[in-house]
Amino acid sequence: xxxxxxxxxxxxxxxxxxxxxxxxxxxxxxxxxxxxxxxxxxxxxxxxxxxxxxxxxxxxxxxxxxxxxxxxxxxxxxxxxxxxxxxxxxxxxxxxxxxxxxxxxxxxxxxxxxxxxxxxxxxxxxxxxxxxxxxxxxxxxxxxxxxxxxxxxxxxxxxxxxxxxxxxxxxxxxxxxxxxxxxxxxxxxxxxxxxxxxxxxxxxxxxxxxxxxxxxxxxxxxxxxxxxxxxxxxxxxxxxxxxxxxxxxxxxxxxxxxxxxxxxxxxxxxxxxxxxxxxxxxxxxxxxxxxxxxxxxxxxxxxxxxxxxxxxxxxxxxxxxxxxxxxxxxxxxxxxxxxxxxxxxxxxxxxxxxxxxxxxxxxxxxxxxxxxxxxxxxxxxxxxxxxxxxxxxxxxxxxxxxxxxxxxxxxxxxxxxxxxxxxxxxxxxxxxxxxxxxxxxxxxxxxxxxxxxxxxxxxxxxxxxxxxxxxxxxxxxxxxxxxxxxxxxxxxxxxxxxxxxxxxxxxxxxxxxxxxxxxxxxxxxxxxxxxxxxxxxxxxxxxxxxxxxxxxxxxxxxxxxxxxxxxxxxxxxxxxxx
Amino acid sequence: xxxxxxxxxxxxxxxxxxxxxxxxxxxxxxxxxxxxxxxxxxxxxxxxxxxxxxxxxxxxxxxxxxxxxxxxxxxxxxxxxxxxxxxxxxxxxxxxxxxxxxxxxxxxxxxxxxxxxxxxxxxxxxxxxxxxxxxxxxxxxxxxxxxxxxxxxxxxxxxxxxxx
Numbered sequence: 001x002x003x004x005x006x007x008x009x010x011x012x013x014x015x016x017x018x019x020x021x022x023x024x025x026x027x028x029x030x031x032x033x034x035x036x037x038x039x040x041x042x043x044x045x046x047x048x049x050x051x052x053x054x055x056x057x058x059x060x061x062x063x064x065x066x067x068x069x070x071x072x073x074x075x076x077x078x079x080x081x082x083x084x085x086x087x088x089x090x091x092x093x094x095x096x097x098x099x100x101x102x103x104x105x106x107x108x109x110x111x112x113x114x115x116x117x118x119x120x121x122x123x124x125x126x127x128x129x130x131x132x133x134x135x136x137x138x139x140x141x142x143x144x145x146x147x148x149x150x151x152x153x154x155x156x157x158x159x160x161x162x163x164x165x166x167x168x169x170x171x172x173x174x175x176x177x178x179x180x181x182x183x184x185x186x187x188x189x190x191x192x193x194x195x196x197x198x199x200x201x202x203x204x205x206x207x208x209x210x211x212x213x214x215x216x217x218x219x220x221x222x223x224x225x226x227x228x229x230x231x232x233x234x235x236x237x238x239x240x241x242x243x244x245x246x247x248x249x250x251x252x253x254x255x256x257x258x259x260x261x262x263x264x265x266x267x268x269x270x271x272x273x274x275x276x277x278x279x280x281x282x283x284x285x286x287x288x289x290x291x292x293x294x295x296x297x298x299x300x301x302x303x304x305x306x307x308x309x310x311x312x313x314x315x316x317x318x319x320x321x322x323x324x325x326x327x328x329x330x331x332x333x334x335x336x337x338x339x340x341x342x343x344x345x346x347x348x349x350x351x352x353x354x355x356x357x358x359x360x361x362x363x364x365x366x367x368x369x370x371x372x373x374x375x376x377x378x379x380x381x382x383x384x385x386x387x388x389x390x391x392x393x394x395x396x397x398x399x400x401x402x403x404x405x406x407x408x409x410x411x412x413x414x415x416x417x418x419x420x421x422x423x424x425x426x427x428x429x430x431x432x433x434x435x436x437x438x439x440x441x442x443x444x445x446x447x448x449x450x451x452x453x454x455x456x457x458x459x460x461x462x463x464x465x466x467x468x469x470x471x472x473x474x475x476x477x478x479x480x481x482x483x484x485x486x487x488x489x490x491x492x493x494x495x496x497x498x499x500x501x502x503x504x505x506x507x508x509x510x511x512x513x514x515x516x517x518x519x520x521x522x523x524x525x526x527x528x529x530x531x532x533x534x535x536x537x538x539x540x541x542x543x544x545x546x547x548x549x550x551x552x553x554x555x556x557x558x559x560x561x562x563x564x565x566x567x568x569x570x571x572x573x574x575x576x577x578x
Numbered sequence: 579x580x581x582x583x584x585x586x587x588x589x590x591x592x593x594x595x596x597x598x599x600x601x602x603x604x605x606x607x608x609x610x611x612x613x614x615x616x617x618x619x620x621x622x623x624x625x626x627x628x629x630x631x632x633x634x635x636x637x638x639x640x641x642x643x644x645x646x647x648x649x650x651x652x653x654x655x656x657x658x659x660x661x662x663x664x665x666x667x668x669x670x671x672x673x674x675x676x677x678x679x680x681x682x683x684x685x686x687x688x689x690x691x692x693x694x695x696x697x698x699x700x701x702x703x704x705x706x707x708x709x710x711x712x713x714x715x716x717x718x719x720x721x722x723x724x725x726x727x728x729x730x731x732x733x734x735x736x737x738x739x740x741x742x
Contacts, residue, residue, distance in 0.1 A: 165641030172651045175580045181646035182583060182628050189643075578636070 006072040021063035021074055022050055031516060032076050033085065033114050035092075035151050035202050037064040039519040042156035047149070048088045049114065052076045060084055086118040094125035095174075096203075097146035103204040108512050110202035111149060132177060137185035139364060140193035140209060140357035145177050148205035153515075154178065154197035161501060163476030164307070166191045178205075190310040190578060192475065194303035194499045195357030195381075195508015208357045208509060211378045212388050218349040218377075219262045225343055227265035228258055228351040229329045229408070232273055233419025233504040234382045236530035237355065240511040241386035242396040247526035249534060252401020257389045258353075259402055268404040269352065270411020272325040272332065273418040273427070274543035275552065276300065279322045279569055280424075281431040281543075282560040284494055288465070293317045295470075295485065295495045298424050300324045302362035303499025303508075305573065307475045312482050313575035318495075321570040323375070325418065326352040326359055327368050329408070330375030331568045336556045337407070338371065345371035351378050353385045355419070355507030358499065367571040381509025410548040413444075413535030420528035421473035421503035422449035422456060425496040429460065429469070430542045437463040444541050450532070452502050452524045455481055457492065468492040474501035502528065579706075581650045582695035584658040588629045589700075597622050598630065602637045612640065612648060616655060625656040658696040661703035663741045667693075667719045670709025677730070678717035682706055684731045688738065 002017040008028050015024035020043075025032050035047035045062035052063045055073035060081065063074075075081065092111065100106050115122075132145035152169065155178060159165035166189040170179045180189050198206045218224045239250035258266040284296050299305060299320040308315055323331065329352065334345040352359065359379035362368065368375050380388075389396055403409060414430050417423035426446045433441050448458035449469065454477035457470045470492045472481040478497045484490040500507045502524030513523060535541060543549065557565045601618045605611035615634060616626060623630055626649050635642040649655040667673075667682040682693060685704055691697045693706040712718045715727025726737055 159641060159644070166643055168641070168643040168647040170647055170650045171580050179643075181631070181642040 004068055004070040004072075006068050006070075006074060008074045009076060015068055017068075019068055021052060021054070021061070021066045021068055021072075024068050025052075025063065025074070025076055026520060030076055032063050033117070034064055034515055035110060035114070035149060036153060037519070038153050038156060038200060038515055041160045042151070042153050044152065047092075047151050049085055051081055051084050051088070053078055053081055082118065085114075086120055089115055089118055089120045090124040092149050093120065093122060094127060095129050096149060097129070097144075098122060099147075103147070104207045104210075105201075105204035105512070108514070109204060110514050112203075113514075128174075130174065130177070135179075135186055136209060137187035138191060138193060138209070138361075139187070140360045141186060141191070141195060141198060142207050142209055143178070143186060144205050144207075145179075146205075147203050148178055149203055150176060150178065151202060152178070153200040153202060154206055157196040157200040161476060162192075162194060162196055162474060162499075163479050164190065164192065167197065190576075192303045192306040192310070192499060193358040193361045193508075194475070196500060198357065198508055199510060199512060202515065208381050208384065209360060210384060210387075211360070211380055212384050212391075214378050215349075215351055215380065215388070223347060224349045225264050225347055226262075226349045226351065227267065227333060228263045228353055229267040229269045229272075229326075230254060230258070230404075231269045231326065231352065231354040231356075231419065231504065232411075232416055232423075232531060233355045233507065233510075233527065234353055234385070236419065236505060236527045237510045238382050238386055240513065241383065241390075244397075246513070246517070246521060246523055247529055249530045250396075251534075252403070253396055253399045255404055256399040256402040257394050257396050258385075260394045260399070261388060261392055263351070265405045265408075267329070267408035268411045268415075269325050269329055269354075270415030270418070271408050271546065271548055272329040273415030273424075274412050274546045274549045275328050275332070275569070276322050276325050276418075277414060277424075277427045277431050277543035278549060278553075278560040279328075279565060280320050281428045281435065283320055283322065284428065284432060285435060286561060288493060295492045296320055297495045297497055298428075299571075300418065300424055301358070301498045301500075301504075302356070302365075303358035304475065304478060304497045306358065306361065306576070307478065307499060308497075309574055309576040310578060311475075311479070313577055314486075315482060316573045316575055319573055321566075321572065323368065323569055323571050324359075324362065325415075326354060326379065327362065327375045327571070328569050330377075331368075331370035332552065332556075333408075334371035334373060334375060335568055336552060345373050348373075349377050350375070351380060352376050353382065354379055355382050355504045355509045356500075357381060357508045359509075365571070366574075370568040382507075382511055383509060386511065407548060407551070410540065410546055412543050412546045413538040413541035414543045415546070416534045416538070417531050419504040419531050420450075421452065421498050421501075421524075422446075422471045422496065423503065423531065424498075425449045425469055425471050425494070427543055428494070428496075429467070431544045432467070433460070433462045434542070434544065436465050441542075449496075452522070452528070454501065457490070467494065469494045469496075471496045473498040473503050475499055477501070505531070579694060581657050582692060584625070584627055584696060585698040586627075586659050586696050586700045587698075588627050590623060590627075590629060594622050595633065598633060599637070602634060606638075612638070612645065616645070616649060620655060623659075625659045627657065627659075658694070658703065659700060661696045661701050663701060663721060664703045664705070665719060665721050666705045666707045666710075668708075668710045668712070668717065669706045670713065670716075672709070672713035673717040676716040678719070680731050681717055681719060681729060681734065684734055685738075688734070
């Protein structure tokens with residue numbers, strides 16, 4: 001790697017030739033504050049917080065977009081720099097609704113932290129403040145432009161990262177605001193509810209629609225039986241909300257906290273991830289053997305489903321008809337479990353804790369009411385669950401580990417890895433391979449479909465059958481993949497698509513991480529490692545070996561793909577178009 | 579100032595659409611072609627309503643919001659068609675101190691149209707302009723190519739009557 005010599009704050013460093021001043025400083029363990037900068041997707045020098053002095057340069061320069069050159073002398077922390085940053089923060093605050101006490105981002109707001117660091121005077125500039133109506137039309141995402149600082153990180157996440165672009169800057173000057181085309185509400189656009197805009201937002205201008213009060217009300221209602229199930233990935237991330245480093249597995253504490261909240265049952269969604277595999281792998285083999293529509297595409301990610309319905313309606317017949325694990329769980333709970341326990345499905349309040357904001361949309365979809373009532377009553381994000389735990393005064397870190405409740409307590413390693421891109425594919429292959437070859441697999445790892453690459457392809461010879469598969473995460477990658485399939489450039493039978501880059505571990509409902517972490521730590525990989533490590537340590541690593549799943553089929557569903565399974569566990573899609 | 583969305587019904591013709599498609603085809607694949615496409619589209623239609631922006635979005639593979647963002651940013655692009663009667667009230671300093679603020683308010687009330695937009699029937703457009711250089715006649719307004727100066731709100735009824 002070619003390097004250049006530069007001086008930062010009087011000390012000499014060798015830094016990569018093509019880096020920016022910001023990157024060079026970070027490599028030297030010096031942090032320069034930023035608000036708008038997100039590596040690779042939002043490098044626009046707009047917020048002017050990363051200002052530094054460069055010897056010989058006219059005025060201060062924005063380090064996030066300023067390239068280094070040989071002999072450059074940079075000063076990141078002079079009084080002049082500090083004063084400029086402070087002034088810029090005060091200007092940002094002058095048109096910011098300072099309702100910090102009750103703000104959902106209070107204590108993890110990037111603007112709040114910088115204002116504290118720089119000793120900013122809140123009311124330095126008076127004058128006009130623009131007033132915006134809060135857009136809470138979407139079932140998933142709330143936009144409060146009164147708190148927006150126009151950094152455009154959400155716009156970059158939506159447009160550049162996800163390839164969607166339903167939000168952007170409208171009008172100009174003091175009237176500039178982030179909104180949708182022709183000022184329609186978010187719910188009336190092709191937004192897929194993935195929530196990547198929320199996790200990109202440095203302040204409280206974007207957040208999920210909070211459904212926690214509905215749960216607390218249900219728990220307080222003695223006539224309600226209230227149950228919760230935890231998605232595969234949230235045990236790998238919720239610890240971050242309580243100070244654990246990214247990549248810490250806190251399953252036992254999470255279960256204990258859920259029990260302390262007062263749920264009547266606390267269950268593992270890994271189990272219905274296994275159930276999904278039983279149904280989906282059966283569907284795949286059926287389509288392969290009986291000339292059904294191929295490639296089959298997974299249907300676990302509701303963000304991806306809505307994307308497909310809007311942007312690729314010609315592919316809706318390729319979608320697996322399987323409900324997502326969340327919906328399968330609710331469906332089984334309100335039919336099988338209700339029957340077993342003599343409960344009226346109407347009295348059951350079923351909650352899913354998921355890394356996802358799109359699941360809030362999914363619970364209200366048609367064809368998701370196996371027992372005549374919605375399969376899932378409320379879907380809450382990892383962040384909402386963490387807030388419930390904090391509000392209830394539960395000392396998360398001090399909890400002793402507890403286990404999920406029977407009869408939905410067992411998930412396989414195949415179910416566990418659902419939370420990472422390629423996980424559903426690997427889980428399905430573990431089952432399909434054994435069914436096709438009629439013998440036990442010796443090696444369970446399908447390494448080609450692992451890792452955080454946006455698009456992965458692989459081919460496996462299973463007995464006489466050659467199975468070609470592809471995996472994409474992030475809808476911009478899904479678009480590339482589907483265009484290649486349409487153009488005949490890619491011939492595959494089975495595709496896994498997750499709406500969020502990296503899969504559920506990087507979902508739009510996961511704990512906030514500030515830009516300084518998002519830019520410098522590989523969150524997707526760290527969080528995914530929790531799931532792969534859990535899988536590697538398990539005895540039970542294949543969905544088809546899960547005794548709890550097999551019990552469901554024996555006692556209730558018959559066999560995978562049965563008429564009853566179709567009635568309860570499968571759904572349909574609509575061609576929404578643009 | 580925030581651009582006003584139109585309430586005028588779209589009356590685009592097949593011929594206009596064909597011309598628009600030609601314009602888009604001409605610029606297809608050229609980087610940074612959105613500005614000329616929008617400029618030429620506005621020449622065809624006189625303004626850039628949602629129907630036109632949607633065609634451009636679809637044919638260029640650009641999100642509709644990105645196009646709307648550009649159109650709402652630049653003063654040269656119009657979201658409202660020019661009405662048959664185009665009224666521009668000068669809000670330059672001289673006119674303003676001589677009471678043009680009252681004039682524009684009165685016209686707003688009388689015609690039911692906000693500055694920067696056109697009545698739903700497409701007849702009247704009201705605009706607030708900066709100094710038009712006729713300070714000696716302050717307060718001044720123009721209707722199409724006619725100039726009216728030294729006005730009071732009492733004069734408005736008589737003037738507007740001519741264009742009804």
